[in-house]
Amino acid sequence: MxxxxxxxxxxxxxxxxxxxxxxxxxxxxxxxxxxxxxxxxxxxxxxxxxxxxxxxxxxxxxxxxxxxxxxxxxxxxxxxxxxxxxxxxxxxxxxxxxxxxxxxxxxxxxxxxxxxxGRWDKAYDSPTKMIIPNDFLLELSKNKNAEDFFKKLNKTNLFSIGFRIHTAKKTETRDKRIKEIIEKLAKGENI
Structure with a gap:
């Protein structure tokens, strides 16, 4: 339905x-x-x-x-x-x-x-203010293909990356999402 x-x-x-x-x-x-x-x-x-x-x-x-x-x-x-x-x-x-x-x-x-x-303090930024986290950028810099593709992404995809990382409740979930995002970027896939 x-x-x-x-x-x-x-x-x-x-x-x-x-x-x-x-x-x-x-x-x-x-x-x-x-x-x-x-x-x-x-x-x-x-x-x-x-x-x-x-x-x-x-x-x-x-x-x-x-x-x-x-x-x-x-x-x-x-x-x-x-x-x-x-x-x-x-x-x-x-x-x-x-x-x-x-x-x-x-x-x-x-x-x-x-x-x-803790949800109040973890409120996410709007698309125009979303900042890509430094720990993600550090991991991204270790994969040239992913980093090159990342540089070509539009604002919607950048927000999607920031949102997925920012909204992870556990460290393990955050680390897993970072890894999965970088793997997709390395394959030339949008988020």
């Missing part, structure tokens, strides 16, 4: 309407596809940034984006899990929302859990 069909597709004209829905459903829903209309359509719709703010306040997060039609797209929102990773962009949004007094109890609980188990 197509994943889009397993959770409801909803649309909200305002941030307040989405917040009212989340207030009632944040604990019981597995998630939604939120239909967001493009600005140039003239159709009233919650914006992505408005929806993200509300979702974070209730301990939810955005994930996949899907094309819907020429006027709109779908953005998946769902409750954070105990293993949900955090981006630095979203930790920044949460800090702003806390300062503005907008965070709700479910969102604050998600933040406290992330701080307690």
């Amino acid at each position: 197509n994943q889009i069909n397993t959770i409801p597709t909803l649309e909200f004209k305002t941030q307040n309407k989405f917040e009212n829905w989340l207030k009632k459903n944040h604990e019981n829903s597995i998630g939604i596809w939120l239909r967001i209309f493009k600005k140039d359509t003239g159709l009233k719709s919650i914006s992505y940034s408005e929806a993200l703010d509300v979702a974070l306040c209730y301990g939810w997060i955005d994930s996949q984006k899907q094309k819907f039609d020429e006027q709109s797209w779908l953005q998946k929102f769902s409750p954070r899990t105990a293993k949900s990773i955090w981006s630095k962009v979203n930790t920044g949004h949460v800090e702003r929302l806390i300062n503005e007094g907008k965070m709700k109890s479910p969102g604050l609980i998600a933040v406290e859990k992330a701080k307690a188990d």
